[in-house]
Amino acid sequence: MLMTVEELNRVLYVDLTKKDIKVKDRTDLFDEYLGGSGVAIKLLEEECPMGIDPLSAANPMIFAVGPLTALYPTASKTVAMFKSPLTGNLGESHCGGRSAMAIRLAGYGAIVITGSSDILLYLTIEGDKVKFHDASSIGGMDAQTVGRILREAETGSGVRTIIRTGRAGGKLVRYACAVSETYRHFGRLGLGAVMGSKNLKAIVISADKSVGIPKDKRKEYRTVYDEIHDVVVKSDAMAKYHDLGTAGKLYEMNKLGGMAHKNLESASAPEAIALELSGENFANKFLSRRISCAHCPVGCVHLASLRELYEPGYYFKSTTIPYDNEPIYAVGFMLGMEHAEDCLRLIDAVDSVAMDIISTGVALAWATEAYAKGLITKAHTDGLDLHWGDVSSYLAAIEKIVEMPTEFYQNLAMGVEHASSVYGGQDYALAFGGNEMPAYHTGIACYINNLTGARHSHLDSAGYTLDQKLIGKEFSIEEVVKSLIAEEEWRQILSSLVVCFFARGVYTSERVLKAMAAIGLENWSPEKLDVVGREIHRAKMNFKFREGFELAKLRIPKRIFEVPTPHGLLKEEDLRTAIEIYGGIISAQK
C-alpha cells in the first residue's frame, strides 16, 4: 500500500488496560518538531502525568521515528521515551535494528503505549492490523528465546522488528532494557522495566507499506540519496565502524588514560589487559559476522562466536555474542576481566536477562569495591565472594540481580545511586544524575556531559570527544559548557530526523536541508533547525525539572577527582562552576 511522505503524522495509540487502539493525525507535532526526540518529548508531556510512579500504568511508552526514516541511508534509529524508573525523570533510549524501518513502513510516525494489561501480552502491529496476544507461555523466558519463538509464530520475516524484554524486565530491575533483533538494544534508563510493569513482553511490528516520493521530486530525491549514500560509504566512519566496530577505539582510549578500569581505580588498564580487551583482539579471535541496521551500509554490529566446552566428552556449544565499545568497558575493564572470553560470557549473560550492560557493570564494580572494603558481606551477596576478574561470581551475581534472593540485590537492582545510598560507598558509586557512567574519564567535558546531559548519557553531547580535542589547548569552563550545549542541541535535530549519531558527520545542516527538500519538506532553514533543536532540548530539560531533577543537587562521586585524566586531576569546584554556568545558560535562553 502506498502512503505519502506526510503520513508520518499518523500516531498509533495503544491502551493496554482497555485492549483498545486508535490512530490520530498529529501533523501539528511533526510539522513543528520533525519526529523522533522532538515529537516524543511532546507526546511525553501530553501523556505522562506529573509525579507518577514510573512503574505504574500511568507511565506512557513512546516510540518515534522521523521524516528521514527509511528514506535515506543511516536514518535507522527509533527513539523511545518514557519516565525512567532508574532516574525518576526523563527516560530516552535509541535503538536501531529494523525497528525504525518497520514502524515507518507499518504506517506510523510514532506509537504511544499506555495503561497496563491484566495478563501478560505481546502485541503485533502489522500495518493497520493491531492485535493483542496472550504471552503467558513466554513470560519467564530470556530475550533470545522470546525472539526465536515469535520469529516462528508471527509473519513478516525479513521486514519486521521484534522488540522484547528478558527476565529482568518482568522482575522490574530498574535498568532492564528492551532488545530488538537479538543484538540491538533500547539499552539505557529502564525501558524493559516499564514494559515489565505494563505486562507487555514483546512488540512485533511488520512493514507492509511504502512511501511514495512526489513525482516532481523523484529525480532530486535520487540525486540527494546517491550523494548521501556516497558520502556514507566513503566516510571515515564507514571504515572505522565496519572494520573493528565501536570496539576499535578501546585500546587507544586506554592508552590515552581515559578508560575507567576496576571502578575507576585507575583510568588505564595494564598494557597486557588493554591488548586482550582491544577491538583488534576480539576481531582476530572471535569475530564471526558483521551485521547492520536496516538501510545502513556500515555494518558496525560485530558478532563474536564463542566455542566452549559444555560437558566433558566433546560436548561443545557455540554462542553468538554481540560486542561493542561500551559492553567491553562495562563488564570487561570495569570488572577487571583478564580474558576476552570471560568478557563475552558476561555480555551474553546480561543480554539474556536483558539489562542495560553499562548500569550492570558499574553496579557490580561498585559492589566489588564495597565488598572489598567491608561495607557489604557474604550475607548481602548471598555467599558470593566478589573480586576483580572472577567471571563465575559475576555470572552468578547477574542472575541474583534478576532473582533478588537478598535485600541487597533488591537494592542493587534499583541502580548504584540507590544501593550506595543504603550501604554507603557513595564516593565511588559511579552514577551521574542517577545513571551509571559510561567508559570515559577523559577530562572535565565528559563529566559535564554526564551530569547535565538530558539522558546522562555520553551520547548527549559527546564530552569525551571534546576532551580529546582540547588536550594541549587553553580553554575556559564557559567555552566547554557552551560547546556541549550547542552539540546537545544539534543532536536533538539528528535524533528527531532520526539519523544514527555515527553518521553525524554526514548529516550536516546543509545536507539535512537538502535531504528534506528532496522529499518535499521545504519550510526549513539552518536557523529554524537551530531554534527547534534548542526548543527540543529545553523541553527535555523542563520535563526533568518538572519531575524533580535539580542541577544544584547533583551528586558527584569523589573518585573522579582522585584519578588523573589526560588533562590531569579534575577539581570539584570546576565541575560545580560548570553546572552553574549550564543552569544559567539554559534558563536564560528558553
Place this chain on the structure above:
Amino acid sequence: MVKKLAVVDVNKCIGCMECMFACTRREGRVGFDKSAIRVRSAGGIERGFVVVVCRACEYPPCAKVCPTDALRLRKGGGVILNKDKCIGCGFCAQACIMGAIFWDDELDKPIVCRYCGDCADYCVHDAIGLVDV
C-alpha cells in the same frame, strides 16, 4: 553480453536491505512492495542471511506453468513478464522453489527481476552482483 544477477558471496551480506530499497526505489517509492529481491535471516541473524532473488534459470519453471505465456524466456536465462497477458493466477510464484517470484498486491501480479543491477549498485559489500550469463 547478457547479464544476470547473482548472489556472489552471501557471507558478505550484512543484512542492510539496501538492495531491497534500491529495487522498489526504481518505482519512485520507498519500501519493499515492488522489490524483486529479499534478504532475510537464515533462521536467526547469527546464522547469517539468505538473499532471495531470481537466478535466471535456463529452463525456468515459472515460465513452464504460465497458462497465458505472460512469461517469455529471456535470452541467456530467466524470464520477461508481459503484464498485459498476465491474469495473476500465481502459478509462477508457486513453481519457483526459490521463492524468487514476489507478489505485487496492488496489481495482483508477480514481481519479476529485470536484471537491471540497481540492487547490486548499492551493495557496497559485493554480496550480490551482475555477472555474465
